[in-house]
Amino acid sequence: MKYLEDIGSRARKAATALNILGQLRKNEGLKLVSEALIENKDYILRENETDINKAKENGMKESLIDRLSLNTERIEAMSKGLLDIIGLADPVGEVISMKQRPNGLMIGEKRVPLGVVGIIYESRPNVTADAFGLCFKTGNAVILRGGSDAIHTNIAIVTIIRKALKEAGIAEDAIQLIENTDREVATEMMRLNKYIDVLIPRGGAGLIRSVVENSTVPVIETGTGNCHVYVDEYADFDMALNIIDNAKTQRLGVCNACESLVVHSKIGDNFIPLVYERLNAKQVVIRGDERAKGICDKIEPATEEDYGMEYLDKIISLKVVDSIEEAIEHINYYSTKHSESIITNDYNHAMKFHNEIDAAAVYVNASTRFTDGGEFGFGAEIGISTQKLHARGPMGLLALTTTKYIIFGNGQIRE
């Protein structure tokens, strides 16, 4: 498709320029873009209103309209997000190691930008400025493909960013938006291997599955989370209740929220009524197995599917196990390998859980809600990887770089 080839080829050219732009110029660009968003906030709000009116006409759910909506405060937050990125250390250019080989070759490994990053996302317009900021800081050109619901808002934001870059004498194609939101254009984008180095989908499970299934461009799979809290026989009950409450209810619709409880049978009689009481007070329904229901008859029955569900709602599953081995087996079978936590005071159980659970983040005595770039101290986050290649867990600036070997010789040839 000529339309996408043009976008890809312009992005590749911009990436070449960004690769040698340097930290000072990149930070200068971020500052100008940050200011331009504030200066042009009326234009953004006007275009956002067009999207919102259309969404209301189409009968969009209130919670989704909220995600789509911007106001002065949210635009200021977008703008401040870019200023925050200026303050982060730029990983590009660092030589991680440099060693001399017996033949005298000096072989170094240097961090460099990925090149061109594609982002496919849904209706949150704040992703537009966020993703640009992180990609630009790491010297990558970004091609954005947002949802049709937010198209007017996205066009406004991208127009402002490109104008600010151009005025700063920086390649405006550092950011491009695919304005044609037809599904087939997105599918074609997923096969643009010649121009796109990495594709990062950000959105619900359906979007992510579609990208994984259709893309020939390498994908970083982000985020569905069926996160477990396992309450061991040696758990502190108060700590367990506080952590479960926090992990389940502090924010319902996020990938690091707890969706599944696992409780050791030895403490079931005492603990399960307490956790029922705590969660019921917040209108959270527990769906448990027969043993859990035997202890507390207000627990609803769980089906096999419940153990694999990411509810993102006021529901949690509960499974009773007879040993830490059974707990680990259950979790490794049903988890999406995002974040899992054990509550225990037993040293060996804590270490066993850390060693044997296969997930991006494995916790002892803490809430799963901490799996987040900000909470991990990365300053910003482009998403949470649930795959094992390249980056796992919260992805900060480093995940937007690759390495290349730089070799210094003086005439070496291979014997």
Added chain:
Amino acid sequence: MKYLEDIGSRARKAATALNILGQLRKNEGLKLVSEALIENKDYILRENETDINKAKENGMKESLIDRLSLNTERIEAMSKGLLDIIGLADPVGEVISMKQRPNGLMIGEKRVPLGVVGIIYESRPNVTADAFGLCFKTGNAVILRGGSDAIHTNIAIVTIIRKALKEAGIAEDAIQLIENTDREVATEMMRLNKYIDVLIPRGGAGLIRSVVENSTVPVIETGTGNCHVYVDEYADFDMALNIIDNAKTQRLGVCNACESLVVHSKIGDNFIPLVYERLNAKQVVIRGDERAKGICDKIEPATEEDYGMEYLDKIISLKVVDSIEEAIEHINYYSTKHSESIITNDYNHAMKFHNEIDAAAVYVNASTRFTDGGEFGFGAEIGISTQKLHARGPMGLLALTTTKYIIFGNGQIRE
């Protein structure tokens, strides 16, 4: 497909066991397998003969039959390869960093096995033992899908390895071979996301393209190489000739061989006749642009396609440029981002080439033939990645690991 589901589910189970096997037991397993290959060499040779006879009947080319053929020496090399892997440091278990957050959480990043690695390869039976050794050392279960030409040999090698593992009390499903070599089984394997964490194709450009296009499992793309040597206006001619000779002719059929020359116009008149003479003495044909032909009329004409070709043969393309900028632009456009070299005595040109060439390995004054796990000091190599995600360039043991975050808390919840 039930057949593959079974293989996948057994591999997943073996991976769980390998994850906690420990370095001593893994090295013990490698030693026993290494010995078993020698003890059973007659069985392997017998099965190999069956494959060779069939290949001859089918009229296979001599060079391909050579790749397929084993003899005592080659089996001893396979066996020794496993012993060498014992000597390498095991990256698994290393905690790369551990930091405390303001809320007291200790967050560490630990190297762990990928899990289940799939390898799709062609007719080299040595890959079977090699790939097993590297995956096993890093605690990964491996599922192999070799070519139909080598099927009897592969079955023999895998049978011996599994038997040795079983006798050592180690999960024999650490290695499994897909014995059904139908193309549709391979395609199905590429979509086994539930059981396979990473797929590594090893073979020709056609195989790699097919895996990239059909796989939903994350792929590490390995190796086609259209590698360039750029002879700068400030090059030492003798050094340039030696490096070009080595990079082109030391071994023709490898991905780090030089396929394309780029020469600065200022030295064209003097250098091009010399390089013609040097390569012609080894029967290497040069296909050049008009300017090169104007200097040396024995140079054949190059078409646009020639600049993008990986010949793997006694042919090389030649392009004359007027500046280092033009050289870099030409190389970045036509290269497969594998290995590129500049020959120069100019400091600024050397640094510019290092900074602006987008490739896995960028050389100053050395042969591209060094892009290799052994030459880089990794001790062994599972392939050479030409993509930017996860691993770039020669992949040693580290490329077969991922990381997980291990978090030590004492009741932290998110505010």
